Amino acid sequence: xxxxxxxxxxxxxxxxxxxxxxxxxxxxxxxxxxxxxxxxxxxxxxxxxxxxxxxxxxxxxxxxxxxxxxxxxxxxxxxxxxxxxxxxxxxxxxxxxxxxxxxxxxxxxxxxxxxxxxxxxxxxxxxxxxxxxxxxxxxxxxxxxxxxxxxxxxxxxxxxxxxxxxxxxxxxxxxxxxxxxxxxxxxxxxxxxxxxxxxxxxxxxxxxxxxxxxxxxxxxxxxxxxxxxxxxxxxxxxxxxxxxxxxxxxxxxxxxxxxxxxxxxxxxxxxxxxxxxxxxxxxxxxxxxxxxxxxxxxxxxxxxxxxxxxxxxxxxxxxxxxxxxxxxxxxxxxxxxxxxxxxxxxxxxxxxxxxxxxxxxxxxxxxxxxxxxxxxxxxxxxxxxxxxxxxxxxxxxxxxxxxxxxxxxxxxxxxxxxxxxxxxxxxxxxxxxxxxxxxxxxxxxxxxxxxxxxxxxxxxxxxxxxxxxxxxxx
Amino acid sequence: xxxxxxxxxxxxxxxxxxxxxxxxxxxxxxxxxxxxxxxxxxxxxxxxxxxxxxxxxxxxxxxxxxxxxxxxxxxxxxxxxxxxxxxxxxxxxxxxxxxxxxxxxxxxxx
Numbered sequence: 088x089x090x091x092x093x094x095x096x097x098x099x100x101x102x103x104x105x106x107x108x109x110x111x112x113x114x115x116x117x118x119x120x121x122x123x124x125x126x127x128x129x130x131x132x133x134x135x136x137x138x139x140x141x142x143x144x145x146x147x148x149x150x151x152x153x154x155x156x157x158x159x160x161x162x163x164x165x166x167x168x169x170x171x172x173x174x175x176x177x178x179x180x181x182x183x184x185x186x187x188x189x190x191x192x193x194x195x196x197x198x199x200x201x202x203x204x205x206x207x208x209x210x211x212x213x214x215x216x217x218x219x220x221x222x223x224x225x226x227x228x229x230x231x232x233x234x235x236x237x238x239x240x241x242x243x244x245x246x247x248x249x250x251x252x253x254x255x256x257x258x259x260x261x262x263x264x265x266x267x268x269x270x271x272x273x274x275x276x277x278x279x280x281x282x283x284x285x286x287x288x289x290x291x292x293x294x295x296x297x298x299x300x301x302x303x304x305x306x307x308x309x310x311x312x313x314x315x316x317x318x319x320x321x322x323x324x325x326x327x328x329x330x331x332x333x334x335x336x337x338x339x340x341x342x343x344x345x346x347x348x349x350x351x352x353x354x355x356x357x358x359x360x361x362x363x364x365x366x367x368x369x370x371x372x373x374x375x376x377x378x379x380x381x382x383x384x385x386x387x388x389x390x391x392x393x394x395x396x397x398x399x400x401x402x403x404x405x406x407x408x409x410x411x412x413x414x415x416x417x418x419x420x421x422x423x424x425x426x427x428x429x430x431x432x433x434x435x436x437x438x439x440x441x442x443x444x445x446x447x448x449x450x451x452x453x454x455x456x457x458x459x460x461x462x463x464x465x466x467x468x469x470x471x472x473x474x475x476x477x478x479x480x481x482x483x484x485x486x487x488x489x490x491x492x493x494x495x496x497x498x499x500x501x502x503x504x505x506x507x508x509x510x511x512x513x514x515x516x517x518x519x520x521x522x523x524x525x526x527x528x529x530x531x532x533x534x535x536x537x538x539x540x541x542x543x544x545x546x547x548x549x550x551x552x553x554x555x556x557x558x559x560x561x
Numbered sequence: 562x563x564x565x566x567x568x569x570x571x572x573x574x575x576x577x578x579x580x581x582x583x584x585x586x587x588x589x590x591x592x593x594x595x596x597x598x599x600x601x602x603x604x605x606x607x608x609x610x611x612x613x614x615x616x617x618x619x620x621x622x623x624x625x626x627x628x629x630x631x632x633x634x635x636x637x638x639x640x641x642x643x644x645x646x647x648x649x650x651x652x653x654x655x656x657x658x659x660x661x662x663x664x665x666x667x668x669x670x671x
Contacts, residue, residue: 392652430598432599
């Protein structure tokens with residue numbers, strides 16, 4: 088068994104972990120990052136492709152929160168985590184949520200102004216920019232529909248850098264913070280799963296790990312650490328804490344943005360290599376409308392959901408794009424590590440209000456796309472009406488039920504909430520896990536509730552803030 | 562991948578192209594193997610139960626032996642079942658197959 092020692096052990100290398108590693112290594116700490124997934128060259132596979140699912144997704148993207156209905160979810164599992172597989176959309180945490188959460192969870196030094204300062208730093212370091220030039224057809228349809236209906240809409244910036252020809256490169260963690268962490272002396276160990284943390288009193292003294300080598304060999308490792316940051320995301324951070332015997336307010340209160348989709352057919356070709364950057368904010372914060380990955384495989388999956396024959400539509404797939412309505416949910420879920428089982432059990436309960444909100448979101452999405460020029464809409468609802476006219480949309484209100492709606496999400500948060508309100512949180516205002524002097528969480532788990540927008544910006548700003556605080560106090 | 566799962570993948574794959582069919586089967590096999598264990602256990606249990614049920618239907622002459630279209634029609638009926646796990650089983654298998662078949666098909670193929 089190999090033994091390593093480090094000042095700071097960071098578990099996970101996604102938006103939280105990579106930012107933590109870079110900030111602490113630059114702050115003069117000896118940092119070791121352990122990532123369960125492999126290193127994958129960011130240019131090796133096409134975005135949103137089947138090959139990407141095999142190389143970078145946890146469980147090939149085939150995981151689900153159990154409940155009525157089950158909700159499929161996807162996470163990254165590679166160096167860089169979910170930043171390697173997401174759309175790169177970037178949206179600061181809305182100010183009213185920051186103020187609301189500061190009060191509800193008694194979060195110290197948590198204000199729109201303070202977080203704004205950290206967001207400025209992140210945006211400067213990562214290159215957050217809007218798409219140059221005119222929007223592609225799939226995005227323009229959203230903008231056109233919103234303009235016609237008089238609905239508010241925004242073209243989101245993304246964590247992308249663009250060259251003079253307008254070609255964009257997503258600034259994933261493997262392209263940005265991981266190299267910066269390395270340059271500052273951090274060691275990155277990929278293909279290495281942390282089995283459990285080693286506790287002594289109120290301290291974590293290290294981690295027991297299992298590393299898989301490229302030839303298939305397996306090596307047991309113990310990493311001794313003075314400080315530990317768990318940054319495995321909202322599912323795997325609480326699961327690791329639980330496997331290590333830490334359960335207090337850990338894993339409960341999981342939040343997500345349940346999402347329903349549709350395939351929209353246009354009388355002209357649409358783009359398929361990327362996701363639309365326009366979002367409809369008219370119904371924020373409870374319903375967000377936007378566009379999704381829409382390669383041919385995604386189009387086929389979306390067309391199939393009604394159960395009606397779709398061969399004729401699929402033959403016209405180049406004119407079809409996939410869109411979504413995502414909601415802020417009143418429901419919540421739970422992550423529970425199961426003894427002897429590698430993957431945690433994830434459950435989520437939708438409320439009746441959530442189901443109603445999803446129906447409302449789908450109907451609004453339909454209105455928008457018909458106004459934006461779509462001629463045929465196929466909802467992700469078994470037996471759902473394929474809509475061609477506005478007056479047909481009303482049928483969807485009754486068709487979006489627990490039994491018939493096909494739901495998914497890519498935004499998971501809030502499983503180790505932060506704040507000084509000890510009855511409601513698993514960690515203090517800066518991510519230190521209650522009851523432990525040197526154990527911190529620094530990822531989406533800390534966000535007290537689903538933000539109603541892509542949480543990547545919030546994760547990055549909060550992680551940066553927590554690292555500053557850590558460097559100040561230790 | 563269990564025998565009934567292989568049969569379901571075969572029934573849902575539309576292309577007659579054998580290398581493509583094999584690639585789809587291989588992708589679905591890899592995805593099922595990589596699922597969270599408790600979900601995989603549930604799916605495997607369903608596959609055994611449904612496979613047994615289908616075998617019984619065939620013995621009773623209510624489902625033609627070796628008829629992929631008949632099995633696909635049976636899957637369509639299960640997709641609107643009142644039993645949640647049955648609906649989810651069919652949706653999952655369809656999603657995997659349709660995604661893989663359309664992503665793996667050579668560009669320009671129908």
